[in-house]
Every structure is written in structure tokens, then in C-alpha cells.
Amino acid sequence: MPDYRGMPLEDLDVSDPRMFQYDHWHDLFARLRQECPIHYQPDSPAGPFWSVTRYEDIVAIERDTATFSSEPSIAIIDPEPDMILKMFIAMDPPEHDDQRRAVHHAVAPRNLQEFEVLIRERTSEALDSLPENEPFDWVKLVSRDLTTKMLATLFDFPWEERDKLTEWSDTFTSDVRITAGEGYTREIIIGHITACLQRFTELWHERKGDGKEAFDLIRLLQADPNTENMVDDPLTYMGNIMLLIVGGNDTTRNSMSGGVVFLNQFPDEMAKVRQNSDLIPSMVSEIIRYQTPLPHMRRTTTRDVELNGRKIAKGEKVVLWFVSGNYDEAVIERPNDFWIDRPSVRNHLSFGAGIHRCMGNRLAEMQLRILWEEALQRFETIEVVGEPKRTCNLFIRGFTELPVKVTRFQS
Amino acid sequence: MGPWHESTERNGSLTVITFIQHDGSERMVDGDLGLSLMETALKHDVPGIDADCGGAAICGTCHCFVEASGDMPAPGSQETAMLGLRPDRAENSRLACQILVSDGMADITVRLPEFQM
Numbered sequence: 029m030p031d032y033r034g035m036p037l038e039d040l041d042v043s044d045p046r047m048f049q050y051d052h053w054h055d056l057f058a059r060l061r062q063e064c065p066i067h068y069q070p071d072s073p074a075g076p077f078w079s080v081t082r083y084e085d086i087v088a089i090e091r092d093t094a095t096f097s098s099e100p101s102i103a104i105i106d107p108e109p110d111m112i113l114k115m116f117i118a119m120d121p122p123e124h125d126d127q128r129r130a131v132h133h134a135v136a137p138r139n140l141q142e143f144e145v146l147i148r149e150r151t152s153e154a155l156d157s158l159p160e161n162e163p164f165d166w167v168k169l170v171s172r173d174l175t176t177k178m179l180a181t182l183f184d185f186p187w188e189e190r191d192k193l194t195e196w197s198d199t200f201t202s203d204v205r206i207t208a209g210e211g212y213t214r215e216i217i218i219g220h221i222t223a224c225l226q227r228f229t230e231l232w233h234e235r236k237g238d239g240k241e242a243f244d245l246i247r248l249l250q251a252d253p254n255t256e257n258m259v260d261d262p263l264t265y266m267g268n269i270m271l272l273i274v275g276g277n278d279t280t281r282n283s284m285s286g287g288v289v290f291l292n293q294f295p296d297e298m299a300k301v302r303q304n305s306d307l308i309p310s311m312v313s314e315i316i317r318y319q320t321p322l323p324h325m326r327r328t329t330t331r332d333v334e335l336n337g338r339k340i341a342k343g344e345k346v347v348l349w350f351v352s353g354n355y356d357e358a359v360i361e362r363p364n365d366f367w368i369d370r371p372s373v374r375n376h377l378s379f380g381a382g383i384h385r386c387m388g389n390r391l392a393e394m395q396l397r398i399l400w401e402e403a404l405q406r407f408e409t410i411e412v413v414g415e416p417k418r419t420c421n422l423f424i425r426g427f428t429e430l431p432v433k434v435t436r437f438q439s
Numbered sequence: 440m441g442p443w444h445e446s447t448e449r450n451g452s453l454t455v456i457t458f459i460q461h462d463g464s465e466r467m468v469d470g471d472l473g474l475s476l477m478e479t480a481l482k483h484d485v486p487g488i489d490a491d492c493g494g495a496a497i498c499g500t501c502h503c504f505v506e507a508s509g510d511m512p513a514p515g516s517q518e519t520a521m522l523g524l525r526p527d528r529a530e531n532s533r534l535a536c537q538i539l540v541s542d543g544m545a546d547i548t549v550r551l552p553e554f555q556m
Contacts, residue, residue: 087497091517125523132526137554374491381497383520389491390556 032056037064042079043072045208049420057081057352066338073205074104077345083353085336089327090382093120096327096346098384103423104326104347105205111218115267117384128387130254131268137390147395150177151402158434163413166432171284178395179276184244196224197277200270206422225266232259245272279321280392282426284399286319290366292412297368305404311368312396317376318366323351323425325380350377351425407434454544458485461553470540476549477501477535487551494536496521500555501535509545527552
């Protein structure tokens with residue numbers, strides 16, 4: 029593994045996903061924040077790009093959407109010219125605002141209250157069926173299972189087909205160029221996009237005008253005058269579906285796994301929350317900061333601009349490293365500590381900042397809160413019993429496997 | 440619950456801020472010079488304002504509807520951008536973190552939305 033402390037600045041590679049796979053990135057970003065907070069990398073599998081690593085610089089860029097555009101893509105890799113999906117996360121105002129408002133209703137807290145009972149039931153079922161006193165994979169049996177069920181519920185997606193949602197999500201985010209060759213080629217990804225669009229188009233037509241109350245995301249799109257004909261524009265429909273699938277998947281899933289890891293690394297914090305379950309909401313925010321499941325987003329400059337003394341030309345890629353901002357000692361006190369009742373715990377960058385701030389943030393927090401309320405009530409111990417395996421992906425900080433053993437309270 | 444006023448002595452030069460929850464319950468507090476409406480709410484444990492970002496106008500979770508008997512500072516571009524995302528935006532929508540209580544400011548009524556998001 030590279031020794032980031034000893035290397036010349038120009039040799040630092042900020043594009044290698046193995047830094048997340050081996051959880052070897054703290055030194056890289058600490059060095060960039062300190063010595064080269066606006067860093068240029070001339071060559072990478074995704075082409076040349078700038079890295080922004082300080083909290084305050086990231087916020088300043090997020091506030092200036094006119095200079096730092098989200099078009100044509102928020103991924104470090106440019107979209108295929110013949111397959112530019114239209115999603116509001118990759119749009120600027122005013123079009124962005126109209127599209128976002130239309131789908132925002134679906135994850136608005138009013139709807140969440142109705143979902144809460146259902147989420148708690150499904151979480152309880154999953155936790156009750158876990159084996160006792162023998163190791164199992166928390167990623168598979170808890171994190172993947174629960175996020176997949178949640179997504180299927182949000183879309184009212186056919187229950188027996190629900191694994192497709194997670195499979196599609198994994199494919200969409202795993203381009204071979206950001207996964208050190210482990211991901212999928214263009215052809216395979218396009219194949220999955222086509223299958224996904226086809227299935228969601230069928231569901232749209234089945235539901236259109238069936239008179240049922242708009243509760244799922246598809247019917248909510250149909251019910252809003254701004255989006256009622258979205259199916260006629262497949263690139264926009266698919267873009268929004270993809271955004272919702274990915275947005276509700278890797279993010280929550282990996283925070284669900286991360287929490288277990290952190291509470292094992294910091295047993296004093298586990299003791300704190302055991303003693304006072306009122307700390308769970310605060311702990312959830314700290315888990316989300318500490319995990320930062322989406323480590324970056326990309327912007328593109330619309331004009332020549334100077335940032336902290338560095339001149340960035342028009343049309344260049346600027347990558348905002350939320351994962352670095354979340355560990356910026358200038359803003360976050362003792363950032364390397366997992367500290368469940370830290371001051372201003374909600375003040376992190378995992379949801380982004382500004383107009384593109386995560387729309388599903390309250391839903392994510394609710395899912396995690398319920399998971400920990402139910403888990404702490406049932407399990408006397410939740411023990412990591414083997415080395416976690418981490419995702420090899422520049423866009424995702426997560427876990428592919430997490431061996432865990434639990435014991436239940438004797439009633 | 441009827442309206443009640445928190446301070447023991449009323450100082451005529453101060454701005455009085457009335458927070459009205461979505462369920463109609465009211466709470467009146469004295470404004471402190473230089474403190475934002477968001478900070479005022481947190482200081483007095485007035486619910487309904489989340490303020491995730493701590494006052495940088497980058498999260499939108501201190502959205503409220505503001506009525507004032509006198510002039511108010513107009514929203515800046517960042518505040519306007521964030522308000523543009525709210526499905527429940529109204530003419531008098533504001534971010535509570537962007538309005539600072541200043542000398543001679545008129546009394547303010549702050550209506551809180553059903554939820555922050």
C-alpha cells in the first residue's frame with residue numbers, strides 16, 4: 029500500500045479505489061488538506077481532475093452552482109454520449125428545482141410517519157431471524173436485506189423480484205474504470221439499464237389511472253403535473269428511477285454495516301448508547317459522518333475560476349471529497365473519534381450541502397434509527413468476529429462482507 | 440395552550456419574536472441582538488427547527504414563514520436557492536438562520552412548517 033506521507037505531492041493518486049477497499053485513505057486526505065487542499069491530478073482512469081478536500085472549500089463550491097455545475101454528470105466519469113440519462117442530481121437550477129420538488133413529496137416526513145410502522149416490522153423480522161451464537165454475514169442478512177425491502181416498499185415493486193433493485197443499483201455504480209477493474213463494462217451496464225427501464229415502464233403503465241392512492245414513488249410521479257408524462261421521455265424517467273434506486277441503496281446499506289464496525293471499535297460509545305437510548309438519533313448522525321458512504325461528488329467548471337490561489341480552467345472536473353471534509357480537523361473536533369454525542373453532530377457533509385443536499389436524508393436517518401432501536405433492545409452483544417471486506421469502488425465506501433455474532437437478552 | 444411570554448421584564452426596545460407551531464401553539468421570546476431566528480429558537484428550546492448545517496444556509500432545515508410589522512432584510516441568493524427546493528414554499532418563506540435580530544427591528548411572527556426536510 030502506498031505511503032502517502034512520504035510521497036511527492038504530484039505522485040499522490042486520488043483515483044485508486046483500493047484506498048477504500050483497504051481503508052487506507054486517512055493519510056492521503058490529511059496530507060492533501062494540509063499541503064495541497066486544491067489538488068490537480070493530470071492522469072487517471074477517469075481523466076484529469078481536481079480534488080477539493082477541505083470542509084470550507086467544499087461548502088463554498090456547493091454554494092456556487094453557477095460556476096460549479098452538476099452537468100453533465102456528478103460521477104467522475106463522463107456519461108456515454110448516446111446514453112445521457114436525465115436526473116435532477118445532474119442538473120442545475122431552474123430545471124433541477126422543478127424536478128426535485130416533484131419527487132421530494134415521496135420522501136417527505138409526512139409520508140415517512142406512515143412508513144415507520146412498516147419499516148419497524150420488517151426490521152424486527154430481519155433481526156428476529158438472525159442466528160444466535162454463530163457467525164453470519166451482517167451485510168447480507170441485515171444491511172442488504174433491509175435496504176432492498178425498503179426500496180421495494182417505496183416503489184411498491186413486485187416483492188418476489190425485489191433483489192433486482194439491489195442488483196441494478198450495484199451495477200449502475202460499478203463502472204470498471206472506478207473499481208480497479210472489478211466492476212462492469214459499458215455493455216453490461218447498458219444491458220441492466222435497459223432491463224430496469226423496461227420493467228419500470230411496464231409498472232408505470234399497469235398503474236396509470238388505476239385509481240389507487242398515490243403512495244409509491246411511481247404513482248407520486250404520475251400524480252404530479254410536472255412529471256405525469258415522464259414515461260414518455262425514457263431518459264428522464266430512467267434517470268430519476270436510477271437516482272432513487274442508487275440513492276436509497278448503497279448509502280443506507282453501508283451505514284447499517286458501518287455502525288456495527290464503529291461500535292465495536294469504540295466500546296465506550298456502545299456503553300454510552302446502551303445506558304441512554306435517547307442518544308440513538310445523535311449516534312445515527314455520527315455513523316453517517318463516520319461512514320460517509322458516498323465519498324465524493326463531481327462538479328464541472330462553467331468558467332475560469334481561482335480557488336485558494338489555484339487557477340481552474342473552464343470545463344474541468346472538480347471532485348468534492350465529502351469523506352475528507354468530514355474528517356477535517358479545522359471544522360470537526362477530534363474527527364477520527366467515533367463520538368456519538370459530539371457537539372453539532374448533524375453538521376457533516378455526508379448528505380452534501382446546498383441545493384443538491386440529499387433528498388432522502390430523513391428517510392435514511394429513520395431507517396438507521398429504527399435498526400438501532402430494535403437491535404439494542406434484542407441483542408446483549410453484537411460482536412464483529414472477523415475482518416470486514418470492503419467495497420472496491422471510488423464512488424462507494426462500503427462493506428461487501430461483515431462477519432458478526434449476536435447474543436440475545438434472556439427474557 | 441395560550442400564548443405566554445418568557446422574559447420577566449419587558450424591555451421596550453427589544454424585538455419580540457413569536458414562534459407559532461404547526462399545531463397552533465405559540466411561544467413569545469425576546470430577541471437578542473445579533474442572534475438569528477434559528478439560534479433564538481434553539482436557545483429557548485422552541486421545537487420545529489432542525490438547523491442541520493448550523494446556519495450556513497446550505498441545508499434548508501430551518502425553513503419558516505415570517506411575518507414582520509416592519510422592514511426585514513431581503514433573502515440573499517443562497518437562501519433563495521434553498522427555498523426554491525421546498526414543495527411547501529410560500530411568499531413569506533425564509534430560512535430562520537439568515538435573519539439576524541438587529542437594533543430597532545420590528546416584532547416578528549415565525550410560523551413553523553409541518554416538518555423540516
